[in-house]
Amino acid sequence: ITDPTKCHFDPKTLECTRADDESCLTAAQVKSVRTIMRPARTAAGAEVFPGLEAGTELAWAGLVGGPEPVQTALDQFRFVVFQDPKWDWRMFDLERDLARANEVDRGTINAINPDLHRFSDHGGKLLMYHGWADGSVAPRASVNYYNSVLKTMGGPSKTAAWLRLFMVPGMGHCGGGEGPNTFDMVTTLEAWVEHDHVPDRIIASRVTAGRVERTRPLCPYPQVATYTGSGSIDDAANFTCRIP
Numbered sequence: 263i264t265d266p267t268k269c270h271f272d273p274k275t276l277e278c279t280r281a282d283d284e285s286c287l288t289a290a291q292v293k294s295v296r297t298i299m300r301p302a303r304t305a306a307g308a309e310v311f312p313g314l315e316a317g318t319e320l321a322w323a324g325l326v327g328g329p330e331p332v333q334t335a336l337d338q339f340r341f342v343v344f345q346d347p348k349w350d351w352r353m354f355d356l357e358r359d360l361a362r363a364n365e366v367d368r369g370t371i372n373a374i375n376p377d378l379h380r381f382s383d384h385g386g387k388l389l390m391y392h393g394w395a396d397g398s399v400a401p402r403a404s405v406n407y408y409n410s411v412l413k414t415m416g417g418p419s420k421t422a423a424w425l426r427l428f429m430v431p432g433m434g435h436c437g438g439g440e441g442p443n444t445f446d447m448v449t450t451l452e453a454w455v456e457h458d459h460v461p462d463r464i465i466a467s468r469v470t471a472g473r474v475e476r477t478r479p480l481c482p483y484p485q486v487a488t489y490t491g492s493g494s495i496d497d498a499a500n501f502t503c504r505i506p
Contacts, residue, residue, distance in 0.1 A: 263316060263317040263394060263395075263432070264431045264486055265394075265431070265486050265506060266315035266316050266317055266401070267402075267405075268506065269317075271316045273287060273295040273296060273299075274292050277289060298314055298322065299314055299315070301313045302356065304356065304357050310356070311400060312400045312402035312406060313400065313402070314326075314397060314400055314401075315395070315401050315402065317394060317395045318395050318397035318401075318434075319397070320395075320434075321396070321397025321398065321434060321435070322397055325398060331351050338363075338371075339351070339359070342367075344362070374410070376407065376410040376411045376414040376415070377414050378411060378415060378425075382424050386424060387424050387425075388425050388426070389447060389450065389451045390404055390407075390426065390427040390428070391429070391430060391447055391480070392427070392430065393429075393430045393432070393433030393435065393441075393443070394429055394441075395431075395432050395439045396433070396434055396436075397435065398434075399435065401429065404427060404429070405427070408425075408427040408483060411425060426461055426482045426483075427483040428461075428464060428480045429480075429483050430442075430443060430445075430466065431478070433466075441468065441478070442466035442468040442476055442477060442478040443468065444466060444467045444469050445464055447464070462482060463479045464479065464480040465477055465478075465498050466478055466479070466480050466498075475496065476496040477496070477498035478498050478501060479498045479501050479502075479503060481503035481504075482503070486504065486505075486506055487502075487503060488502055488504045490502060
């Protein structure tokens with residue numbers, strides 16, 4: 263999915279109309295899918311988790327589809343947040359326990375401070391990327407952080423020289439996935455820092471058994487790769503970066 267923000271999927275369209283089988287979802291399953299995909303909010307309405315995107319579903323089985331939370335989350339709360347190996351996740355309270363987790367974390371894991379004046383004043387370059395099909399870390403969390411930095415730092419005109427976010431269609435958690443997911447961000451960052459080559463287009467490849475099957479440009483958010491209307495859809499040369 264090139265741009266999941268434009269995909270308004272309703273899982274109810276897959277709800278069983280007759281007997282339950284593998285081709286459809288029960289009413290309870292539809293409810294679960296909606297819960298996974300919608301934002302988690304406090305009682306006051308503040309969003310604390312943006313939900314997972316359409317296109318991340320293949321990663322759900324190992325992360326949100328089991329009988330208990332994924333082990334890394336359990337370990338974080340048992341051994342770091344509460345320092346109690348017997349902590350029962352069934353007693354989790356979103357507002358109370360999230361506040362405790364943030365207090366203990368002190369911005370280490372939940373590093374969302376948008377004030378990057380010291381970083382930018384020092385000449386830093388921040389090159390972010392995130393797979394739209396990431397089922398481990400919500401993709402829109404990176405979009406939300408990027409937008410919060412823009413707001414805090416004065417907008418795109420103030421950040422264009424040192425900040426870029428590239429959202430990668432079809433890429434999973436840090437790599438893999440169905441889309442073109444092979445690219446070199448380190449060399450791109452080096453070229454930006456050392457030679458002032460601003461990254462406005464990065465070519466990603468889909469490689470199978472050592473063969474390049476597809477190339478596609480990665481575009482600085484909020485631009486997306488847009489087909490020119492002619493030529494192979496497997497060739498990055500036939501796409502331009504545009505704001506939808």
